[in-house]
Amino acid sequence: MRKIKLKIEYDGTNYHGWQIQKNVITVQETIEKAISKLLGNQVGIIGCSRTDVGVHAYGQIAHFVTDSKIPGDKFSYAINNLLPSDIVIKQSEEVSEDFHSRYSAKGKRYRYLVYNDAHASAIMKNRSYHVRPKLDIEKMKRAAKYFIGEHDFAAFQSTGGQVLSTVREIFSLEIEKKEDNIISIEVTGNGFLYNMVRIIAGTLVYVGMGRIDADEIPLIIDSLDRTRAGKTAPAEGLYLMEIFY
Amino acid sequence: MRKIKLKIEYDGTNYHGWQIQKNVITVQETIEKAISKLLGNQVGIIGCSRTDVGVHAYGQIAHFVTDSKIPGDKFSYAINNLLPSDIVIKQSEEVSEDFHSRYSAKGKRYRYLVYNDAHASAIMKNRSYHVRPKLDIEKMKRAAKYFIGEHDFAAFQSTGGQVLSTVREIFSLEIEKKEDNIISIEVTGNGFLYNMVRIIAGTLVYVGMGRIDADEIPLIIDSLDRTRAGKTAPAEGLYLMEIFY
Structure with missing residues (x-):
């Protein structure tokens, strides 16, 4: 059997997240159906990141095994013909x-986009978080520095995560x-807890609004x-930009 | 009567362009309906630019007259409540x-976005022109310089334009x-012929592909x-970014 790695971009707006679930359409299911149709047998794919409803990806990674003879680099073209745009x-x-x-990741x-204006954006709707009050970028930049390094990020995890350790770098x-x-808030790390990027983004927005002081971040962590x-x-x-191996 | 100026952003994907037409939904009509509902009487608006089907705008400008007592800067909030997102x-x-x-413009x-990759973009679909062959940016930059200045742009006009002179700067x-x-191709000028920006963009893409030589632009003009x-x-x-007065 051969193993094929896929790099996937998606607009998460119309999907119930990555992972297969009953009664809703997900990204994983949509791709599995396309590959199964292409190869003529039921194929399961394993994705790296179980992105939530509405989250976008430029660089989701998944793999599957097959005995098909299609050259590795040609799968993208063949599968795309069977996928929605x-x-x-x-x-x-x-x-x-x-x-x-x-497991190899x-x-x-990740990238998080905030749209900061009194009025929403017609073009960036579904693709950014609309924040009305004018944000103080300098304060946000000062706060951002405190997150860098290895910390126990338990304060930045939603319930529902199933991890043994909450330490991440x-x-x-x-x-x-x-x-x-x-x-744009762009964050790179060795791993992220459930909702961690979205809670960091929400915290940085509060800093920008003046609701949390930048120098309070170490205490919160x-x-x-x-x-x-x-x-x-x-x-x-939220955009999953890239996964490193 | 008072005159109110509006600055409008729209995602043109789901509209049949700006101008009111029979049997299709347009941006102008959608805004007129919202304002008419707000004010309780039929209101017509006059837009600067008759953008085509699928064209986007960050800075379309329109005006209307009214005897309403709503403060000028509050119309945006009131109308937005009655508009689709x-x-x-x-x-x-x-x-x-x-x-x-x-007439005061x-x-x-304008901005024109090209998405240059072997595969289309899931996120930028409907928001960019997908070009597969790798474009040579340096050639495109060299070609771009030739457009600057006052020229007769008759070669860069689609039929259907109704203008006396085809000279623009x-x-x-x-x-x-x-x-x-x-x-990104960003172009500023004193006015544009019908489809002029899209023909310039298409020509620059041909230059980037090597189908037109950069130094051929003056001859084409x-x-x-x-x-x-x-x-x-x-x-x-295509994005209408800004109108100057």
Whole structure:
């Protein structure tokens, strides 16, 4: 059997997240159906990241096994012909037997987009978090520095996560004001707890609003107390950018 | 009577362009209905730019007259409550009687987004023009310079335009490679012929592909011959960014 790795982009707006569930349409299911149709037999795929309802991805990674003779790099074209246009296989390749999309992952990069204006955006709706009050970017940048490094991020985890340890390392956390009222929060780390990026984004938005002081971040991290951090920012602003192996 | 100026953002995907037509839904009609509902009487609005089916806007400008007592800057909030989320009034203000959204305009800025990758984008679909062959940005930048200045742009006009003169001045034309495989073409000028920006974009894409030589642009402009320029790039990549008064 051969193992095929897929890099996947999707607009999460019309899907009930990545993982297969009863009675709702998910990204995983949609891709499995396309591959099964292509190969003529039932194929299951294993994705790295179980993105939530409404979350987008530029670089989700999944793998599947097959005895098909299609060259590894040609799967992307063949599968894309059978997918709706809001899911695209950006790259496919044959990988060694010991590769696993989830267990081999060494880190991830996420982007969170805030749309900061008195009025919502018609073009960035479903693709960003609309925040009305003018955010203080400098305060957000100061706060961002405190997240970098290895910490116990228990205060930045929603209930529902099933992990033994809540210690994670954040390699970088960059805040950038882009054109058209967009603030981008880009975070790279060795792993993320359930909703961790969205809670960090929500906390940074509170810092930008002046509801949390930038220098309070270390205390919030040390508290291990979810109620001390900001609210979980909505799914539509979150993009899974890249997974490192 | 008071005159109110509106700045409008819209995602053009689900509209049959700006201008009211029979049997299809347009942006103008949708806004007129919202304002008419707000004010309790039939209101007509006059927009600056008759954007085509699928074209987007960050900065369309329109005006209407009313004897309503609503403060000028509050119309945006009141109208937005009655609009679908893919059309947003970003700003409203009372203007003097002699203001006219179309006739007072001194220039416009457009953006054209090309998505340049072997596979389409799930996230930028309907918001960019997907071009598969790798484009040579440096050639496109060299070609862009030739458009700047006052020229007769007859070669860059689709049939259907109703203008006396085809002379226009382009103030700037910037090509920039952005992240995530996006190439942005940003053009500012004192006015644009019918489909002019889309034909310039299509021509620059041909230059990037090597189908037209960069240094051929002056000859194409001088020819006044539409068949010499590149094809009209599709509507979904075009954004009306700003109108100057």
